[in-house]
Amino acid sequence: MGIEIILDKCTGCGLCVKACPFAAINIKDKKAEIEANCTLCGSCVEICKFDAILLERPKPSDKDLSEYKDVWIFVELREKDIKKVSFELATKAREIADTLGERVGAVILGGKVKHLCDDIAAYGVDVIYTAENENLIQYNTSNYAGILTGLILKYKPNIVLFPATHLGRDLAPRVAAALEVGLTADCTGLSIKDGLLLQTRPAFGGNIMADIISPSARPQMATIRPNVMKVQSPDSSRKAEIISIPVDIDPKAMRIIIKEIIKTTESGTKSLDEADIVISGGRGMDSAENFKILEDLAETINGVVGASRAAVDAGWRPRSDQVGQSGKTVSPKLYIACGISGKIQHQVGMKSSDTIIAINTDPEAPIFDIADCGIVGDLFEVVPILNDELKKNLSKD
Amino acid sequence: MKLVACVKQVPDTTEVKVDPKTHTLVRDGVPSILNPYDHYAVEECVRIKEKIGDGSVIVITMGPPQARSALMKCLALGADEAVLISDKAFAGSDTFATAYTLAQAIRKLGSIDMVFCGQQAIDGDTAQVGPEIAQQLGMPQVTYVEKIEIDDKHKLTIHKQTEDGYHILEAKAPLLLALLPPTSFQPGNPPMSRILKAKKKPFNIWDAEKLGGDKSKFGLDGSFTQVIKTYTPPSRGECEIIEKEGKEAAKKLGEILLKHEALIKR
Ligand SMILES: Cc1cc2nc3c(=O)[nH]c(=O)nc-3n(C[C@H](O)[C@H](O)[C@H](O)COP(=O)(O)OP(=O)(O)OC[C@H]3O[C@@H](n4cnc5c(N)ncnc54)[C@H](O)[C@@H]3O)c2cc1C
Ligand SMILES: Nc1ncnc2c1ncn2[C@@H]1O[C@H](COP(=O)(O)O)[C@@H](O)[C@H]1O
Numbered sequence: 001m002g003i004e005i006i007l008d009k010c011t012g013c014g015l016c017v018k019a020c021p022f023a024a025i026n027i028k029d030k031k032a033e034i035e036a037n038c039t040l041c042g043s044c045v046e047i048c049k050f051d052a053i054l055l056e057r058p059k060p061s062d063k064d065l066s067e068y069k070d071v072w073i074f075v076e077l078r079e080k081d082i083k084k085v086s087f088e089l090a091t092k093a094r095e096i097a098d099t100l101g102e103r104v105g106a107v108i109l110g111g112k113v114k115h116l117c118d119d120i121a122a123y124g125v126d127v128i129y130t131a132e133n134e135n136l137i138q139y140n141t142s143n144y145a146g147i148l149t150g151l152i153l154k155y156k157p158n159i160v161l162f163p164a165t166h167l168g169r170d171l172a173p174r175v176a177a178a179l180e181v182g183l184t185a186d187c188t189g190l191s192i193k194d195g196l197l198l199q200t201r202p203a204f205g206g207n208i209m210a211d212i213i214s215p216s217a218r219p220q221m222a223t224i225r226p227n228v229m230k231v232q233s234p235d236s237s238r239k240a241e242i243i244s245i246p247v248d249i250d251p252k253a254m255r256i257i258i259k260e261i262i263k264t265t266e267s268g269t270k271s272l273d274e275a276d277i278v279i280s281g282g283r284g285m286d287s288a289e290n291f292k293i294l295e296d297l298a299e300t301i302n303g304v305v306g307a308s309r310a311a312v313d314a315g316w317r318p319r320s321d322q323v324g325q326s327g328k329t330v331s332p333k334l335y336i337a338c339g340i341s342g343k344i345q346h347q348v349g350m351k352s353s354d355t356i357i358a359i360n361t362d363p364e365a366p367i368f369d370i371a372d373c374g375i376v377g378d379l380f381e382v383v384p385i386l387n388d389e390l391k392k393n394l395s396k397d
Numbered sequence: 398m399k400l401v402a403c404v405k406q407v408p409d410t411t412e413v414k415v416d417p418k419t420h421t422l423v424r425d426g427v428p429s430i431l432n433p434y435d436h437y438a439v440e441e442c443v444r445i446k447e448k449i450g451d452g453s454v455i456v457i458t459m460g461p462p463q464a465r466s467a468l469m470k471c472l473a474l475g476a477d478e479a480v481l482i483s484d485k486a487f488a489g490s491d492t493f494a495t496a497y498t499l500a501q502a503i504r505k506l507g508s509i510d511m512v513f514c515g516q517q518a519i520d521g522d523t524a525q526v527g528p529e530i531a532q533q534l535g536m537p538q539v540t541y542v543e544k545i546e547i548d549d550k551h552k553l554t555i556h557k558q559t560e561d562g563y564h565i566l567e568a569k570a571p572l573l574l575a576l577l578p579p580t581s582f583q584p585g586n587p588p589m590s591r592i593l594k595a596k597k598k599p600f601n602i603w604d605a606e607k608l609g610g611d612k613s614k615f616g617l618d619g620s621f622t623q624v625i626k627t628y629t630p631p632s633r634g635e636c637e638i639i640e641k642e643g644k645e646a647a648k649k650l651g652e653i654l655l656k657h658e659a660l661i662k663r
Contacts, residue, residue, distance in 0.1 A: 046535040141528075141538055166560055170540045173525040177496060177532035182621030185492075185523035202630065204520055205410035211626040255537045256568045259554075263562040271560050276659050301660055312580045319543075319580060320562060325519065326580060328560075333659035344411050348522075351630075355657060357650070358636070371636045375650060381643040382650070389651030394660070 002056065003040060005032045009052035016044035016053065018253035021131075021146045023246070039150025042178050043142060047253060057153070057180065068218035070127070071097040072105040072157040074148070075120055076167055082116055084274045085163040085226040087123050092190055092229045093161060094124030099192045103127055105157060106240070109144060111137040117242055122234035127241045129155070135249040138258055139167050143249055145174040151245065152179060157219045159197050161190075164223035164329075165273070172223050182214035184222040186329075188352060190229075197222070205325065206348045226273045227331040228352060264318040270304050272321065277303030278332045278353070280323055282346075283310035284339015284360065284379060291316060293380070294338060297387045300394065306330065308340045324349035338379045342367025359383065398452035398551070398570065401503055402442045402476065402513040403530065404435035406460055406467035407520040430584075431467045434515025436474070437578035441545060442513040443475035448547055453477040455506060459487055459498050465600075472595035473587035479600045480506075486605040489617035492521075496529030497619055501610040502603065503534060510570035516541060516577045527575035539566060540575040 012030035024038040032044075032052070045053045073089040075082060086106075093104045103126040108116060110132065117128050131147055152160060152175070160175075162168035164186045176183035188209075189200030197220040199212045214220045265271070272278060279294050294305050307317035309324055323330055325345040335353035340346060342358065342365055350356070351370055358371035359379045368374050375382055409430045414423045439456060446452045456471040458464050459482040468479040482502055490498065503509055512534070514527035524540070531538035543563060544556035555566040558577060587595075605615060613619060639646045654660055 042535075046537070145532070166541055166558065169524050170528060170538070173492065173528035174532045174538070176525070177493065177529035180493070180621075182491060182493060183525055184622055185521075185525055203522065203627075204408070204413050205522070206630070207410065207413050208627050209630050210624050212622050212624050214621045215623065217621045256539060256566050256572070258564050259567050260565040261559075261562070262565065265561045273560065301654070309580050319558070320560070322580060326578065334654070334657055355659075356633070357654075363638075368636045368638070370633055372633065373637045373639065373650070373653060375639050375643075375646045377643045377646055382647040385644055385647035386651050386654075389648055390654060390660075393651070393655055 003034050003038055004054045005034065006052045006054060007031055009050045011050055011052075013049070015047050015049065015253065018250035019043045019047040019142075021143055021247045021249055022150060023248035040153050041146040041150035043146035046142065047255075057178075065218050068156045068158040070103045070105045070155075070157045070159075071100070072107060072152075072160045072219070073125075074160070074162045074168065074171070075106050075108045075116075076163050076165060077108070077110055077113075077116070078271070082119055083163070083165075084231070085165065085224075086120065087231045087234075088226065088229040089161050089163060089224055090120055090123035090125055091232045092224070093159075094232070096159065096190065096192055096197070100158070100195070102158060105129065105155070107148060107151060109136045109147060114242070117240060118236070119234075121238050121240035122236050123232065124235075124238065125240050127243060129243050129245055131245040131247045133247050133249050135251050135254075136247070139171075140254060140256065140258075141170055141174060142254065142256075144171050145178065147245070147247060148175050149178045152219060160219045160221045162221070162223045164225045168223050172221060176221050179219075181217040181219060181221055184212045184214070187222045187224050188228045188331075190222065190224070196220070202352075205344055206351050225329060225331060225352070264320050272304050272306050272323070273328050273330050275304035275330070276332050277301055277334045277336075278306045278323070278330050278350070279303045279336045279338065280306035280308060280340060280350070281311055281317075281338045282308035282340030283314070285311055285316065286339075288316040290380070293383045293387070297336075297383055297390075300387055300391045303334075303336075308346050337367050337371070338383060340367055341365045342370065398446070398449050398510045399506070399508065400442050400446055400452060400454045400511045400513065401506065401509050402435070402439045402454060402456045402471065403499055403526070404439060404456055404458050404467055404471055404515070405432045405518045406430070406458065406464040407432045407518055410519045429463065429466070431470050432515050432518045433582070433584045434517060434519070434576065434578060436470075436584040437582050438513040438515050438574075438576040439471045439474050439476060441576055442511075445511070445545060445547055449551070452510075455480060457482065457499065457502055459483070459490070459495060459502075468600070469592075469595055470587070472598045472600075473591045475591075476598075478598060481600070481602045482608060483602060484604040484608075486612070487616045489620060490615070491620035491622045492523055492525040492529055493621055494614060494616060494619035496526050496533055497610070497614045498608070499526070500530050500533035501608055503530070505608065512536065512573040514573065514575045516575045524575070527573060531573035534573070536571050536573050537568070538573045538575065539568065542574045542576045543579070545574065
């Protein structure tokens with residue numbers, strides 16, 4: 001078990017040296033040599049063109065499961081700030097760790113991240129593992145997965161939680177496969193049962209719920225849907241121990257290069273999957289211009305505008321606004337569906353919202369099956385009056 | 398260039414109904430379809446092959462014998478060869494075991510340049526199998542792929558969806574791509590002539606023996622996650638319809654919303 005260089009195959013090309021995020025490989029006498037600080041993260045194996053590196057990680061059955069302690073979260077950033085979902089994860093991790101009598105650990109990777117440590121500690125995090133490098137400012141799968149895999153092998157957490165965002169769903173399976181452990185996707189509920197993490201998730205397009213455990217391997221890993229877990233109020237007097245992990249990243253070893261970053265939503269606006277209030281429009285909106293009335297309502301109540309696929313297909317809204325099976329999953333406190341029939345593919349993306357309001361001319365529209373409250377009526381009449389009503393009352397205080 | 402597309406046959410989740418009495422899924426009569434994401438991935442894979450000019454597309458699936466029909470469809474869509482990985486030993490696979498089995502099959506196919514997957518399968522919706530295959534093959538991956546172009550030197554330009562737009566990436570094979578169909582994508586049926594042609598293409602069936610690899614990583618034994626219970630989500634209760642004319646209804650809704658925590662706690 002461990003890592004080994006097959007000397008016959010190694011050409012001393014040095015690619016692995018560049019790829020190692022922990023600077024644990026050197027070239028000596030034209031052959032790669034692994035140093036003691038190797039974490040078995042596997043970044044070198046992936047890049048080697050000559051199959052000259054043999055890596056064998058401990059098998060789950062060989063592991064003493066009781067060695068694994070603490071509940072970790074992966075902290076996702078948005079530009080320079082911590083994403084709201086990370087606070088949701090921290091809150092949940094705290095609750096689970098208290099049940100187990102363990103600590104909460106958080107991993108933050110990025111350019112400069114030290115100043116964020118107090119922010120996340122306030123949600124109940126005890127230990128923070130940070131790695132700072134300018135090549136970590138933009139997420140990239142290989143480096144992030146390599147560093148995380150290495151950290152988990154070294155510190156042996158019992159549970160690791162990721163956000164079920166674009167980033168988390170790209171990163172978590174990579175790490176789980178490297179560690180040979182289970183991973184439960186898109187959880188909407190987490191608790192501890194008989195000492196194990198009980199993970200609840202929707203499947204079959206939201207038609208059923210499944211309870212899942214991962215008893216035989218550690219860590220137990222899951223991705224968690226944004227907006228589902230409650231956030232506790234922060235306690236700024238809480239401080240965390242900070243462990244900095246030195247990393248060394250050579251951009252030349254990156255095999256996928258970001259050429260351009262295009263934003264279709266205005267910066268500064270809240271993202272759809274983080275919003276407390278979502279107001280979505282569908283084919284019933286009739287035109288791109290008509291979305292103005294939803295924008296106005298959104299401004300009044302501090303919401304974000306979403307869309308059904310029909311509205312996106314018609315070119316009225318950008319794709320990043322689409323809610324549903326092939327779009328985003330949202331679970332805000334309040335979801336207002338305007339001119340949306342609510343077919344199953346749309347429902348999948350919004351069914352777990354706390355409150356659903358529907359405005360639709362067709363009383364038979366399936367959206368009314370899942371709505372809490374609805375108006376059978378013309379949205380062009382209802383929405384502007386609703387907006388006036390709310391504006392009048394909300395500006396009073 | 399040798400390209401592989403991983404496809405899955407899934408129940409059409411839009412047709413799945415819940416039995417109102419037993420609260421279990423009614424799967425009888427639910428048609429099995431080629432996962433729409435994978436349908437698109439195969440079409441893209443074939444398009445890239447044609448753009449390159451030479452090369453072949455191999456479609457693989459792990460599934461029961463009936464999954465053959467999903468592969469036949471892919472052959473009709475332009476894939477050159479199919480592999481059905483089927484054995485009782487694979488039953489009960491979770492994403493890790495599925496990815497292990499598929500990765501083993503891909504290795505067996507020889508040196509592969511690109512692997513195409515759907516972003517997710519509509520039954521499990523996990524989106525995990527693609528990245529887990531990539532990790533096991535030691536290939537870089539790009540998920541949430543909206544668009545792929547390939548130039549004469551085989552350089553790939555990829556649009557990857559992000560939460561607030563997209564990234565334009567540059568990459569070279571080998572790599573794995575998980576594809577997101579455009580919103581306008583409608584999986585269509587290939588013409589009869591292509592379906593007939595598909596019947597003449599090579600079709601392989603591999604059982605666990607033929608596949609080789611570490612048997613302890615197959616099926617239930619190789620799965621770390623265990624589903625211990627399934628149930629229908631708690632019903633949301635009846636919808637309260639505001640039975641008033643447009644203007645009055647809007648005002649009433651306003652009153653209700655003003656009491657909602659999302660507005661109080663702004
Ligand atoms: C694989 C796959 C993935 C999909 N993914 C998604 C997805 O991610 N997201 C998604 O949304 N869909 C998705 N769909 C499509 C989905 O099945 C529906 O076609 C789509 O959601 C319909 O959008 P809609 O409700 O806006 O339009 P329609 O179904 O046309 O409904 C429009 C509604 O507006 C009402 N209306 C019209 N005028 C007014 C008015 N003046 N006032 C009030 N109401 C009015 C009508 O009564 C009607 O109910 C997917 C489909 C497939 C096959
Ligand atoms: N049994 C399978 N056989 C072949 N490919 C699969 C299988 N399961 C999943 N995949 C591939 O992995 C993708 C993601 O699936 P999932 O992780 O189940 O959401 C699918 O779109 C397929 O490309």
